[in-house]
Amino acid sequence: MYNVSSSFIYxxxxxxxxxxxxxxxxxxxxxxxxxxxxxxSRSWDSISPTSVTINLSNNDRTFNFFLTDGTKLHAxxxxxxxxxxxxxxxxxxxxxxxxxQSDVVSGDYIDVIAGTIDSLQFANNQxxxxxxxxxKTLTTKIVGDTTSPASYTGSSYLVHDLAWYVCTSHGGLSAxxxxxxxxxxxxxxxxxxxxxxxxxxxxxxxxxxQQPSDILKRIAAMTQSAIWIESNRVKFVRxxxxxxxxxxxxxxxxxxxxxxxxxxxxxxxxxxxAAYDTTSRTYGITVNDSNSSSISRYGLKEKTSxxxxxxxxxxGSALNLAQRMVLTGKEIFPRLQINTPLTGIHLTIGDTLTIxxxxxxxxxxxxxxxxxLDMENGKKSFTVDQTQFLSGFxxxxxxxxxxxxxx
Amino acid sequence: MPSYVLFDGTSSVSLxxxxxxxxxxxxxxNEHRTRSGAGYKYTWGRYRRAEFNVEFVSSADACQINSWxxxxxxxxxxxxSSVVVVSGYISGNAAPISQLVAPYSDxxxxxxMLEAY
Numbered sequence: 001m002y003n004v005s006s007s008f009i010y011x012x013x014x015x016x017x018x019x020x021x022x023x024x025x026x027x028x029x030x031x032x033x034x035x036x037x038x039x040x041s042r043s044w045d046s047i048s049p050t051s052v053t054i055n056l057s058n059n060d061r062t063f064n065f066f067l068t069d070g071t072k073l074h075a076x077x078x079x080x081x082x083x084x085x086x087x088x089x090x091x092x093x094x095x096x097x098x099x100x101q102s103d104v105v106s107g108d109y110i111d112v113i114a115g116t117i118d119s120l121q122f123a124n125n126q127x128x129x130x131x132x133x134x135x136k137t138l139t140t141k142i143v144g145d146t147t148s149p150a151s152y153t154g155s156s157y158l159v160h161d162l163a164w165y166v167c168t169s170h171g172g173l174s175a176x177x178x179x180x181x182x183x184x185x186x187x188x189x190x191x192x193x194x195x196x197x198x199x200x201x202x203x204x205x206x207x208x209x210q211q212p213s214d215i216l217k218r219i220a221a222m223t224q225s226a227i228w229i230e231s232n233r234v235k236f237v238r239x240x241x242x243x244x245x246x247x248x249x250x251x252x253x254x255x256x257x258x259x260x261x262x263x264x265x266x267x268x269x270x271x272x273x274a275a276y277d278t279t280s281r282t283y284g285i286t287v288n289d290s291n292s293s294s295i296s297r298y299g300l301k302e303k304t305s306x307x308x309x310x311x312x313x314x315x316g317s318a319l320n321l322a323q324r325m326v327l328t329g330k331e332i333f334p335r336l337q338i339n340t341p342l343t344g345i346h347l348t349i350g351d352t353l354t355i356x357x358x359x360x361x362x363x364x365x366x367x368x369x370x371x372x373l374d375m376e377n378g379k380k381s382f383t384v385d386q387t388q389f390l391s392g393f394x395x396x397x398x399x400x401x402x403x404x405x406x407x
Numbered sequence: 408m409p410s411y412v413l414f415d416g417t418s419s420v421s422l423x424x425x426x427x428x429x430x431x432x433x434x435x436x437n438e439h440r441t442r443s444g445a446g447y448k449y450t451w452g453r454y455r456r457a458e459f460n461v462e463f464v465s466s467a468d469a470c471q472i473n474s475w476x477x478x479x480x481x482x483x484x485x486x487x488s489s490v491v492v493v494s495g496y497i498s499g500n501a502a503p504i505s506q507l508v509a510p511y512s513d514x515x516x517x518x519x520m521l522e523a524y
Contacts, residue, residue: 251442341447378437378449
């Protein structure tokens, strides 16, 4: 959830909420030059930079200063969305042209995307500026090379230690181990570490020129973790039991939506290779986990994970992934997509929400897996499901007659 | 006839538009209708606009107005009480004052559209 005040959440639910959009370069506000606002999407498992292109009016040559110095693209840029107190209009400002709104009253703003300018295109008295987020720094460097690989094979590394080295030593993000870290959401990282410390999940790795973002993507896939940018910091989460629902989306705050049941998401037996030998290119160990009641209901759905750049060192660590994959893949869960006004703008990946649909006769809690904020039209879309929901306990009635012991 | 003045900070032109003068406020907003019929209206901004016909504009004033249009000069339109109605540019793809008023050869007519900048 974005860090906003309770007042913000209350005002965001108003049917005539006084939204404002901001585009800033450094400390200068260029919002009045924006001709069209972007739609910004994020997904829980897409570990790559988010970028948006904003068309700016350059009739008055405001942005020509970029043309003389390429280093100015490194200036910080931010696209924000927020609320002012109300739609009160300051009539006296008419002489300044457009009627200024009450921006004189301080507002709450969410960083929709913050980073640097990635590229600029000047044409037809316009300037198209592409803003890219902090993940960019994780795509402009490589770790090791084919002649001198970066080896993490000397000892066994806890998952989070490996991720930390990739982000800080190789990716250039801040290594500050406190919540003051400007690049990494240290509170979430700290919680993430406890998952792997508790289970002593250890890895080894050898990198031959991969980008830090690519390595993080592999770590996320091998641990079924979510790694994304929130409030301009990298956030690490492995979803556990879902929290309370933050908001109920019933017919009164849902514009439209869809629901999908897809058997392709099923996994009821999962294999993981471990103890990889970089010379013989084989795995010394292969472990698996399965769910017999899911197999009896849906048939055998097998998948495997054989990662050669990063690998688990022992069967216990590998089993951690196998169990997780079966736990989250043993059932077919509905996947919902809803379009809403900006009432729930503060909700983001990982948050729990309730969706109540009178036509589909369903009302249940789901976790947000991806989101899109349409700044131009003032809409927000959520894709939610229960694959990573992990409710405390689900009574599997069909398995009651089996020989399995419920634990 | 109402009396108005266009002023660029240095030069001014007095105009007597017809009573069809339209000075309006426009909003930039989105409206959403939910499944239950609830309406959400988000207003992003507002701007002012004025549109009026003028006749019997002298050739000197016509030149001045067309020059402002050509240079996208920022102007203020004052009403008869010296209150600013709109601050903006003269918009349009063609010069605003371009037609003679018969039977004169030095009096012009046209339509001025002013939109806030």
